[in-house]
Amino acid sequence: MNSGKYSWLLWLFYFIVFEVVVFLGLQWLLSDIGLSDQYQAENTIVPNWVKAVTFILLYLLCLLFVVMLISNMVPSKHRRHLMRWVYLSLLGMAVMLFMLF
Numbered sequence: 001m002n003s004g005k006y007s008w009l010l011w012l013f014y015f016i017v018f019e020v021v022v023f024l025g026l027q028w029l030l031s032d033i034g035l036s037d038q039y040q041a042e043n044t045i046v047p048n049w050v051k052a053v054t055f056i057l058l059y060l061l062c063l064l065f066v067v068m069l070i071s072n073m074v075p076s077k078h079r080r081h082l083m084r085w086v087y088l089s090l091l092g093m094a095v096m097l098f099m100l101f
Contacts, residue, residue: 015085018089019092022063026055026058026100029058056093056097059093059096067086070082
């Protein structure tokens with residue numbers, strides 16, 4: 001991590017790229033699960049529930065992998081800043097769940 005005045009913009013760019021890549025990848029991976037039309041008479045919540053839980057688990061797995069990778073790469077004095085991005089990413093996961101359906 002750079003200690004420059006605008007280094008957070010670079011990390012914001014990396015964060016947005018990570019979120020977009022993970023969302024598009026998981027959307028493509030989970031495209032066959034669930035029902036696209038939510039408002040059918042015989043619709044059941046089970047296929048969409050499975051899709052949501054699978055998305056959450058795979059997203060958390062990707063997040064955990066990236067956090068472990070980055071925490072090993074940055075100096076120890078900058079590791080405390082990493083948790084801000086993790087919390088922001090968890091909030092973004094809730095938004096992505098709504099966009100997934």
